Amino acid sequence: MAKNIVVSLDGEESSFAFKAVDRASLYGKRRRIALDKDGNPCIRGSLLDDGSLLLKSGMSGQGYFLDDGTFLKQSDLEGFDVNGNALNKAPSTLGQSEKLTGPVNPNDVLDLRVKTVYVLEEENLGEKLKSSLAQGNIYQFTFNYREDYHAETAFILSNENGIFALIGDPVDYSWLSLNITPVINDTEIDDSEELDFEML
Amino acid sequence: MRKIHIANAASRNASVTGVPITTHFEINMGKDGKSATFKRFVAAGENKIDADLFTQFKGEYSKQLIESDPEIDFNSVGRFIESTQSVFLSASGEPLFAAPSVVEVTLDPSGAEISRKAPVEIAPTMDDSIPLRWTGKKMPKGEVVRKFLFKRTMQLMHNDGVTFDFLHAMAKELHDENVMVLLAAGSTGKDPVILQVNGTPYRGFLEGRIEGDKFILLLHLSNMELKKPVVTAKSEGSDE
Numbered sequence: 001m002a003k004n005i006v007v008s009l010d011g012e013e014s015s016f017a018f019k020a021v022d023r024a025s026l027y028g029k030r031r032r033i034a035l036d037k038d039g040n041p042c043i044r045g046s047l048l049d050d051g052s053l054l055l056k057s058g059m060s061g062q063g064y065f066l067d068d069g070t071f072l073k074q075s076d077l078e079g080f081d082v083n084g085n086a087l088n089k090a091p092s093t094l095g096q097s098e099k100l101t102g103p104v105n106p107n108d109v110l111d112l113r114v115k116t117v118y119v120l121e122e123e124n125l126g127e128k129l130k131s132s133l134a135q136g137n138i139y140q141f142t143f144n145y146r147e148d149y150h151a152e153t154a155f156i157l158s159n160e161n162g163i164f165a166l167i168g169d170p171v172d173y174s175w176l177s178l179n180i181t182p183v184i185n186d187t188e189i190d191d192s193e194e195l196d197f198e199m200l
Numbered sequence: 201m202r203k204i205h206i207a208n209a210a211s212r213n214a215s216v217t218g219v220p221i222t223t224h225f226e227i228n229m230g231k232d233g234k235s236a237t238f239k240r241f242v243a244a245g246e247n248k249i250d251a252d253l254f255t256q257f258k259g260e261y262s263k264q265l266i267e268s269d270p271e272i273d274f275n276s277v278g279r280f281i282e283s284t285q286s287v288f289l290s291a292s293g294e295p296l297f298a299a300p301s302v303v304e305v306t307l308d309p310s311g312a313e314i315s316r317k318a319p320v321e322i323a324p325t326m327d328d329s330i331p332l333r334w335t336g337k338k339m340p341k342g343e344v345v346r347k348f349l350f351k352r353t354m355q356l357m358h359n360d361g362v363t364f365d366f367l368h369a370m371a372k373e374l375h376d377e378n379v380m381v382l383l384a385a386g387s388t389g390k391d392p393v394i395l396q397v398n399g400t401p402y403r404g405f406l407e408g409r410i411e412g413d414k415f416i417l418l419l420h421l422s423n424m425e426l427k428k429p430v431v432t433a434k435s436e437g438s439d440e
Contacts, residue, residue, distance in 0.1 A: 025429035028308040032319055034300035040291035042300050046284035053246065053276055056293060060281060061243035064229050064236035072229075072236050080228045080235065087227065106341035110407060110420060113223045114351055119428050136342055149227050159346045161427045166349070169223040173355055175414035178364045 003095035004123060005165060007141050007156065012126035013097055018118040018165065079149030090151035093144045100129070100156065103137035109155050114168040120156070122163065133158040143167050202395065204356060204419070206383075207331040209373065214366050218326070218354040218419065240281040245273025309430055322401075325385035325394045332404065333389060337382040344380045344405060348422040352402070356417040371408030371415040380405040380420070393421060 004015045023029070034042040046055040064072045079087040129139075133156070143154035143165070155166045202220075207213040230236045247256075248271055257264045264270050288300050304319040326332070339347075358364035374381060383404040385391040392401035402421035409416040 019429075021424075021427075021429055023424040024307075025309055026424055026427055028306060028314070030304055030306050032302055032304050034288050034302050036288075036290035036296060036300055037298070038291070042288040042290060042296070043293060045287045045289050046281075047287050048281065049283050049285065053242065054287070054289075054295075055242070055281070055284065056249070056289070058249040058251075059242065059244045059246075060240050062238065062240045065239050066231070066234055066236050072231055076231055077229045077236070078231055080230055080233075082226050082228070084228075084233070084235075086233075106345045107409070109345040110341070110350065110353075110418070113221070113353075114349060117349055117426070136346065138342075138345070150225065157346050157426075159426055161425075164426050169225050171221050171223050171353070173221065173409075173416045173418065175411055175416060176357060176364070176367075177414045178358070178361060 003092075005093075005118070005120065005143070006095060006097045007100050007129070007139070008097045009100045009126060009129045009132070009139065012128050013124065014122065014126045014129050015124040016120035016122055016163070016165075018120050021117045021119050021164075087149045089147050089149055090144050092146050093142055093151065098141040098143070100139035100141050102139035103132065104140050104155065106138065108140065108170075109138055109157070109166065111170050111173070112153060112155065112166060112168045113171050114166050115152070116167040118165045118167065120163040120165055125163075129156075133163060202354070203327045204354070205327050205329075205331040206356070207333045208366065208370050209334045209381075211333065212366070213331040214363050215327070215359075216363050216367060217357045217359060219357055221353045221355055221418075242276045242279045242281060244271065245276045248273050319398075322394060322398050324396050324399060325391055328385065330385070330387055332383045332385050332393065334406070335382045335384045335389065338377065338379040339382070339405075340379055341407065347426060348403070348405070349424050349426055350405075350420040350422050352421040354419045354421070356419060367417050368410075368413075368415045370406065371417040372410050374406060374408035374417075375410040375415075380407045383419070393419075 002017065005018050006013060006015045008014070036042050043057070046060075047053075048055070063074075064077055066072065079089070081087055132139075138155050138157040141154050141156065142151050144151040152167050153170055154168075157164055157166070202218040203215055204218040205213060205215050228235050229238070247253075250271075253264075253270055254261050257270070288296055290296055302319055303316050305313055306315040308314050356367055358367050383393060383406055385393055385404075393404035394401050400423055402423050405420045405422065407418045407420060409418075
């Protein structure tokens with residue numbers, strides 16, 4: 001059985017089945033397809049820069065390597081932050097009750113770089129959350145699909161079409177200010193002084 | 201960074217700078233304190249992938265694997281792939297000796313093809329001779345974030361004192377009213393925002409924030425509403 005997104009508001013739990021939504025699933029999509037001389041779709045290949053080998057699908061692999069060329073298995077990999085400090089793995093939040101915080105400011109949602117959107121199908125929707133979402137309130141919680149080194153930020157909100165969860169990472173913006181050009185103080189200008197062109 | 205030609209509510213226009221906003225969260229992978237690098241490598245030589253060998257040996261395939269290691273190409277396997285050039289091959293995998301023809305195929309939400317036509321070059325609208333302009337459509341922030349999905353955002357930055365005042369005034373108006381305004385492109389004012397040639401068309405919403413003399417003016421880009429798909433499929437989630 002699939003695990004649900006489970007959240008709690010003031011101790012009242014709600015549980016949702018979920019499904020990713022993207023633009024193609026709502027509106028369809030347009031694709032540009034290259035055709036060969038017989039009108040069949042071309043396949044893509046990658047030519048090594050020195051021209052020595054043409055890579056077709058299935059001919060390449062990828063993975064993490066140490067500087068000495070040692071290949072690291074996925075299970076051996078450890079995560080580090082930018083300062084080299086070891087990171088702890090964050091467990092999956094699916095099936096686990098995550099506390100909702102909020103209501104949050106709409107700016108918090110605008111400050112999220114959204115990676116995934118889920119449409120939520122309620123299996124058990126608490127009355128408090130139901131009425132608060134209906135009023136237009138938005139709540140934040142922690143989301144992690146599977147155990148890894150980074151739990152993401154999620155917002156739950158609703159509109160006339162249903163209940164949705166937006167998943168992503170927050171971003172920071174820079175406040176912009178102006179470096180003011182110094183103003184010439186009038187009192188420092190002596191009207192009686194003649195303009196000195198010799199100094200130019 | 202991009203040059204953005206934009207007009208304010210009074211139709212005064214200026215060229216400013218747009219900077220894409222990205223997250224700064226970064227995880228490095230490694231082992232025992234040593235950092236590792238993500239690399240692509242050659243995993244199989246030419247005509248050495250499973251399907252090729254199966255065709256070549258047919259019923260003898262498994263026996264050949266054990267006895268002669270035909271899947272291993274010692275000259276190329278394990279070589280790191282630094283950079284490559286994309287090439288098109290014919291459907292049968294042969295190199296093309298003439299440029300392929302290109303068609304634009306439209307698929308409905310279920311993936312069924314609904315039309316096929318010659319592609320048309322779509323020009324960007326961000327730095328067009330006609331600036332992005334305010335429409336009369338202002339919406340409260342709380343309503344916008346529950347209605348549309350924003351996957352890209354650009355911060356608008358001033359180039360000088362004049363454009364600082366220009367952008368600051370726009371940000372202040374939107375901040376004071378706590379709204380976002382829909383922007384329009386093109387001569388009719390109905391065209392979407394397109395960042396580059398043949399780029400994705402977006403609806404652009406401008407949002408402003410003020411803190412003292414400082415400002416933030418953001419162009420949020422959306423190409424979808426928050427709606428349920430017409431075609432419903434099985435729910436996701438990991439198996440217990």
